[in-house]
Amino acid sequence: MSTDTAYLAGHWAQVRQRVDEACRQAGRDPAAVGILPVSKTFGAELIRAAVGLGLHRFGENKVQEIRDKSPALADCAIEWVMIGHLQTNKARDVARLVSEVQSLDRLELAEALERRLQLEGRAIDVLVQVKTSPEPSKYGLPPEQLPDFLAGLRAYNTLRVRGLMTLATQSSDPVEVRGCFRLLRQLRDQVQSQGHDLPRLSMGMSGDFPLAIAEGATEVRIGTAIFGQRAYPAA
Numbered sequence: 635m636s637t638d639t640a641y642l643a644g645h646w647a648q649v650r651q652r653v654d655e656a657c658r659q660a661g662r663d664p665a666a667v668g669i670l671p672v673s674k675t676f677g678a679e680l681i682r683a684a685v686g687l688g689l690h691r692f693g694e695n696k697v698q699e700i701r702d703k704s705p706a707l708a709d710c711a712i713e714w715v716m717i718g719h720l721q722t723n724k725a726r727d728v729a730r731l732v733s734e735v736q737s738l739d740r741l742e743l744a745e746a747l748e749r750r751l752q753l754e755g756r757a758i759d760v761l762v763q764v765k766t767s768p769e770p771s772k773y774g775l776p777p778e779q780l781p782d783f784l785a786g787l788r789a790y791n792t793l794r795v796r797g798l799m800t801l802a803t804q805s806s807d808p809v810e811v812r813g814c815f816r817l818l819r820q821l822r823d824q825v826q827s828q829g830h831d832l833p834r835l836s837m838g839m840s841g842d843f844p845l846a847i848a849e850g851a852t853e854v855r856i857g858t859a860i861f862g863q864r865a866y867p868a869a
């Protein structure tokens with residue numbers, strides 16, 4: 635086992651254990667909560683080591699990074715998951731390289747993705763990113779627009795809408811953080827009662843995932859706790 639693989643194996647086992655423990659605390663089945671490793675800012679070599687642990691889905695927040703890393707990992711059958719803000723002019727690369735988009739937050743982007751995916755002859759899973767925190771800098775659809783947005787997405791055959799995603803407020807108050815996760819679940823329940831099938835809730839990161847699991851997360855997106863501290867901040 636390489637040094638990188640041993641390092642990651644320890645972190646991965648620890649994270650899985652903490653996720654399982656959070657599930658037990660919440661009275662939930664650990665099998666119902668997946669972990670998306672977030673590899674942003676880390677290089678192809680470390681990702682290859684993670685592949686050695688049996689991981690094959692990785693979250694990234696910049697299309698350019700996926701472009702840069704994927705050639706060196708072409709033999710690994712990696713599924714790249716886009717979790718960061720997406721500019722419409724990146725739709726072509728997304729259609730070619732990405733297996734899932736969790737940051738869909740506007741129809742203009744859906745339209746661009748649909749056009750490019752049609753050309754590629756592919757369909758992908760998408761999650762709608764909803765803004766649940768009061769910070770002005772956060773991307774995401776305003777909650778009150780969700781019903782109309784979902785109705786609009788029905789026109790796009792290449793986008794399979796599977797659920798919702800959010801980032802919680804950066805507050806140090808767990809009540810406020812948990813409130814963001816609760817809002818996402820309530821929104822999901824509300825649109826589900828209107829006939830949309832949205833089983834997936836992607837919420838929770840290294841610093842707040844137990845709260846997200848308590849509110850019904852079906853997957854948590856974990857970077858730091860698996861790969862370590864990032865050398866530079868990725869917005």
Ligand SMILES: *Cc1c(COP(=O)(O)O)cnc(C)c1O
Binds near residue numbers: 695717838857
């Ligand atoms: C970076 C990032 C994460 C992971 O954050 P950590 O705190 O390192 O676990 C999760 N979701 C999104 C959207 C991110 O950009």
